[in-house]
Amino acid sequence: MKQKILLTGGAGYIGSHTAVELLQSGYEVLILDNFVNSHKVVIKQIERLTNRSVKLIEGDVRDIDVLERLFSDNNLSGVIHFAGLKAVGESVAQPSNYYDVNVTGSLGLMRVMEASGVKALVFSSSATVYGDPDELPLREDAPYKPESPYGRSKMWVEQAMADTANSNTNCSYMALRYFNPVGAHASGEIGEDPNGIPNNLFPYVAQVAVGRREALTIFGNDYPTLDGTGVRDYIHVVDLARGHVAALDYVINNPAMGFDAVNLGTGFGSSVIDVCDAFEKVSGKQIQRTVGPRREGDVAAYWADPEKAAQLLSWRAELNLLQMCEDGWRWQSAYPNGYVDMDSVRTPESL
Numbered sequence: 617m618k619q620k621i622l623l624t625g626g627a628g629y630i631g632s633h634t635a636v637e638l639l640q641s642g643y644e645v646l647i648l649d650n651f652v653n654s655h656k657v658v659i660k661q662i663e664r665l666t667n668r669s670v671k672l673i674e675g676d677v678r679d680i681d682v683l684e685r686l687f688s689d690n691n692l693s694g695v696i697h698f699a700g701l702k703a704v705g706e707s708v709a710q711p712s713n714y715y716d717v718n719v720t721g722s723l724g725l726m727r728v729m730e731a732s733g734v735k736a737l738v739f740s741s742s743a744t745v746y747g748d749p750d751e752l753p754l755r756e757d758a759p760y761k762p763e764s765p766y767g768r769s770k771m772w773v774e775q776a777m778a779d780t781a782n783s784n785t786n787c788s789y790m791a792l793r794y795f796n797p798v799g800a801h802a803s804g805e806i807g808e809d810p811n812g813i814p815n816n817l818f819p820y821v822a823q824v825a826v827g828r829r830e831a832l833t834i835f836g837n838d839y840p841t842l843d844g845t846g847v848r849d850y851i852h853v854v855d856l857a858r859g860h861v862a863a864l865d866y867v868i869n870n871p872a873m874g875f876d877a878v879n880l881g882t883g884f885g886s887s888v889i890d891v892c893d894a895f896e897k898v899s900g901k902q903i904q905r906t907v908g909p910r911r912e913g914d915v916a917a918y919w920a921d922p923e924k925a926a927q928l929l930s931w932r933a934e935l936n937l938l939q940m941c942e943d944g945w946r947w948q949s950a951y952p953n954g955y956v957d958m959d960s961v962r963t964p965e966s967l
């Protein structure tokens with residue numbers, strides 16, 4: 617029988633790509649999402665891409681009644697917990713909201729998991745828990761130094777996972793620390809669809825290429841990096857999704873492993889200019905750029921040491937920056953306004 621996995625936040629950017637990879641690996645997928653930052657049409661897109669059906673429960677991960685019902689109605693083998701809020705700047709302006717959704721939501725989920733005997737959990741953490749690095753590449757044993765409420769919310773959940781796993785020796789909990797997920801599914805049928813003006817580099821560049829924005833502002837070109845612009849470890853979202861399948865296999869097949877945290881990155885750093893140049897190459901569009909001041913809170917450079925994931929999960933990122941740009945461009949050029957474009961071309965009956 618197929619193993620059924622709960623994906624909280626499974627309609628979001630990373631969750632939707634992971635749902636596709638899980639279905640293609642033979643898992644059954646149940647999505648819990650309140651669509652605060654995603655579109656319902658995503659569910660149909662996942663089903664179309666995989667030719668498999670997805671069960672959807674529309675609800676809030678903080679709603680304990682919804683969780684209890686969901687766990688008692690479904691025989692779950694594991695959970696991947698994506699649901700959360702993710703904008704660093706917004707977390708500074710609305711910390712209580714971020715702690716409520718990200719921390720309270722995770723604690724409630726872990727309580728219901730414990731009560732219903734579901735022991736395998738994979739959690740969306742972030743490289744932001746490391747803050748400004750003392751050493752590169754970043755290894756998992758680097759100290760926690762988060763610099764925003766968002767980063768602290770991820771650190772606190774990791775610590776709660778570790779404490780829970782210590783107190784309950786049958787748990788298998790894994791936090792995945794993502795570096796910078798970008799790009800889209802190779803079909804161009806699902807991708808990243810930020811609300812309003814993108815905060816992040818990659819969607820901003822994609823929107824400049826497609827003509828939705830005039831020019832990219834480079835946040836500082838006086839960093840101590842090769843070309844002066846910020847360096848990050850960009851990882852193709854499909855590689856990242858496959859990393860989740862590997863992590864899920866691991867927590868299911870290693871019962872009572874306790875808690876562990878693993879980086880998901882490529883181990884390579886690219887600068888803002890590298891990303892712009894690669895995007896120009898694949899799209900044939902010019903990325904207009906101007907240089908502005910540094911963005912508060914940004915660090916010069918960081919990238920992952922990906923060895924732990926390779927050793928423990930037998931997983932490595934395989935797709936390079938050009939492939940990230942190619943697939944991201946396929947999605948952006950097919951749907952310049954994201955999922956709204958899909959909603960407008962399909963009748964409600966076809967959704």
Ligand code: NAD
Binds near residue numbers: 625649675743797
């Ligand atoms: P996303 O916003 O696209 O997806 C999050 C999903 O969770 C959305 O579908 C949203 O509607 C849903 N959601 C939010 N609050 C909810 C709630 N209270 N109840 C139910 N559903 C809720 O974000 P993403 O980029 O796919 O990120 C997924 C996870 O990965 C998040 O936890 C995020 O913090 C983490 N992460 C993302 C990045 C990144 O750069 N994208 C980097 C590191 C970590």
Ligand code: UFG
Binds near residue numbers: 742820832
């Ligand atoms: N940048 C620009 N102009 C822009 C946007 C970004 O020059 O318009 C630069 C930034 O200064 C940085 C680089 O592009 O040097 C990448 O910035 P992003 O905003 O794309 O990504 P960050 O590394 O700042 O942060 C992202 C997510 C965080 C997450 C972190 C690690 O936003 O939530 O990656 O996973 F924690």
